[in-house]
Amino acid sequence: MAGPHALSGRCHCGDIAVSMQLSGAAERYSPRACDCDFCRLHGASYLSDPKGQLRFTVQSGAVLNRYRQGAEEADMLLCGRCGVLVGACYEREGERYGVVNAAVLPPLFAAPQPVSPKQLSADEKVARWQQLWFACVMIDGA
Template identity: 35%
Template structure:
């Protein structure tokens, strides 16, 4: 199934090729201060593929904090954060914000709280390699 999503103004868009039907999507509501302030509720599927399109790449900020091992893609026009990317061993991994979905019934999203406090950097990167979307393409321009 193809899941479309975007920031509020459409500058950052994504197409997520989800394996199988998306009738129940597990989503992680992170309790870090950034995710709380920006409405970050994340999902990924290890076998999925993601195509991110940055219409105006100069209006996309990459924000890294904490371990500086991931970049939150923040639209400088509307302020929304539809995706996070992390480069691990020369491969790009990603999660997407379910609040940016455009063609999914909200009732199909199973939100659960999540806390990553105390997770070591090594464990964090290993978790991303196991659970995040491992086929990621970023296209810049219209």
């Protein structure tokens, strides 16, 4: 992706590439460090921009694994080869929302903020994703 606030990254082995377009400068974004067990075990923090765009590109022959989390509604996206958590997505009725794990991107962002969405109900989680996550998410080659 091109543009003034385009960023890209990849998993450790390079099988999964991430590219994104933000609506503002990277240093204005604070990744959200979720305190659920899964995210703590990965040391993940998430970046999203409802006005931006996010694209995951799976290289030919590579595998993007999905692991169901988030009140059994969201899919955590992991490289099938090196195991790196690249992000998460939520899909319903042809719409796809997503976040990227800030760890796969260049370290340009503000300090992570702790968040505790595990206290939310399933409906509250979905409403939060629809409000905060990228609303334009592509997964190519999967």
